[in-house]
Amino acid sequence: MPGLRLDHVYKRFGRTDAVRDVSLAVDNGGFCAVIGPSGCGKSTVLRLIAGLESVSAGTIRIGGRIVNDVGPAERGVAMVFQDYALYPHMTVAQNLAFALQLTDEDGQQIQRRVRSTARAHQLEDVLVRRPETLAAGKRQGVAIGRSTIRRRDFLLFDEPLANLDADQRIAARREITRLHREYRSTVVYVTSDQSEALAMADRIVVMRDGQVEQTGLPLQLYDDPDTQFVAGFIGSPPMNFLPVVVRSAHPGGVTVGFAERPGADFTLPLDRWDVSAGTDMTLGIRPEHLATVSDLGGGGADGDRPGIRLQAQAEMIEPLGGWTTIHAKTTNGRAIVIRERGTSPLRSGSRLTVTAPTPRIRLFDQTGLRVR
Numbered sequence: 345m346p347g348l349r350l351d352h353v354y355k356r357f358g359r360t361d362a363v364r365d366v367s368l369a370v371d372n373g374g375f376c377a378v379i380g381p382s383g384c385g386k387s388t389v390l391r392l393i394a395g396l397e398s399v400s401a402g403t404i405r406i407g408g409r410i411v412n413d414v415g416p417a418e419r420g421v422a423m424v425f426q427d428y429a430l431y432p433h434m435t436v437a438q439n440l441a442f443a444l445q446l447t448d449e450d451g452q453q454i455q456r457r458v459r460s461t462a463r464a465h466q467l468e469d470v471l472v473r474r475p476e477t478l479a480a481g482k483r484q485g486v487a488i489g490r491s492t493i494r495r496r497d498f499l500l501f502d503e504p505l506a507n508l509d510a511d512q513r514i515a516a517r518r519e520i521t522r523l524h525r526e527y528r529s530t531v532v533y534v535t536s537d538q539s540e541a542l543a544m545a546d547r548i549v550v551m552r553d554g555q556v557e558q559t560g561l562p563l564q565l566y567d568d569p570d571t572q573f574v575a576g577f578i579g580s581p582p583m584n585f586l587p588v589v590v591r592s593a594h595p596g597g598v599t600v601g602f603a604e605r606p607g608a609d610f611t612l613p614l615d616r617w618d619v620s621a622g623t624d625m626t627l628g629i630r631p632e633h634l635a636t637v638s639d640l641g642g643g644g645a646d647g648d649r650p651g652i653r654l655q656a657q658a659e660m661i662e663p664l665g666g667w668t669t670i671h672a673k674t675t676n677g678r679a680i681v682i683r684e685r686g687t688s689p690l691r692s693g694s695r696l697t698v699t700a701p702t703p704r705i706r707l708f709d710q711t712g713l714r715v716r
């Protein structure tokens with residue numbers, strides 16, 4: 345069975361174009377995360393798929409069928425919201441059973457399903473309680489259980505874990521992943537937490553201002569972003585961006601240098617003749633791809649390899665156990681973040697040389713497009 349497909353979908357609210365020309369496809373059984381900053385149109389896309397809003401233009405297909413004119417109840421999708429949307433006057437058991445009342449299952453079957461769903465979501469000991477007496481994690485468990493008690497081929501989640509604390513979030517993540525595997529449902533999962541998307545999805549759609557900025561496999565977006573926006577949105581701490589200037593383009597490479605420091609030029613293996621000397625660009629390098637050499641002047645691990653070298657001073661050291669995050673400032677006053685494995689001997693105020701290997705460096709033009 346085909347999964348889910350949007351073709352050139354638009355949604356206009358008065359004069360706001362909430363969704364503009366969005367096309368996306370989720371394979372049957374796929375797990376697609378939609379991420380992007382607040383207001384970029386994520387919830388609107390989900391509500392359009394669920395049928396809670398109608399499209400201004402474009403086509404939505406669910407399981408191969410065009411559903412533009414099909415009501416929400418007939419689309420065969422279940423949606424889980426951030427704010428749970430549970431019935432406050434009903435117990436947990438009644439909330440779970442409610443979803444089955446319009447089916448032709450008899451009372452005993454319904455009770456059996458309620459019990460097995462409660463078991464799956466660790467809700468057995470709270471079945472007679474009302475939602476408002478439960479902790480946030482349990483409440484979200486009820487909301488997910490209620491949406492999935494009827495086996496659904498299509499599950500839509502709108503930031504379902506946003507109100508949970510860190511522990512509950514990890515448990516709920518595991519639960520949703522398990523459900524997805526067990527039911528082989530097709531999932532569209534909206535989140536503003538890029539790490540959630542990287543961890544759970546097999547495909548990620550990054551949205552910006554109502555449009556799709558880039559779609560890809562999680563690690564493809566991390567390694568090979570098309571734009572500076574995607575590069576900065578995926579990964580934590582975010583990619584460092586530094587202004588550079590093209591010095592020259594020649595066979596096999598483009599030589600760039602830091603705008604303020606003529607001495608620190610380096611050559612990137614780009615086959616581009618269309619970039620001319622003097623062009624301003626932005627260099628991107630992830631914190632985990634930078635290394636520090638605290639012994640100034642001594643060649644570090646990357647000393648003999650091509651790449652960038654920068655002089656900097658450590659400003660703040662965050663030891664995180666397995667990792668250390670170093671916040672530093674380059675000699676020309678640019679803030680950079682370095683993430684190193686293990687513990688670091690550096691102190692705030694330490695002078696250091698920061699290096700990065702050439703293959704890890706990304707370049708972006710002034711419009712934010714990747715220069716490859």
Ligand SMILES: Nc1ncnc2c1ncn2[C@@H]1O[C@H](COP(=O)(O)OP(=O)(O)OP(=O)(O)O)[C@@H](O)[C@H]1O
Pocket residue numbers: 357360361362380381382383384385386387388389536
């Ligand atoms: N019913 C509505 N009427 C008018 N404007 C709306 C409506 N729903 C959404 N919008 C607007 O559409 C745009 C996209 O909103 P949407 O809720 O889809 O964003 P979002 O990515 O889900 O944001 P958030 O991360 O804050 O939940 C926003 O500018 C929002 O104000």
Ligand SMILES: [Mg+2]
Pocket residue numbers: 386387388
């Ligand atoms: Mg939203």
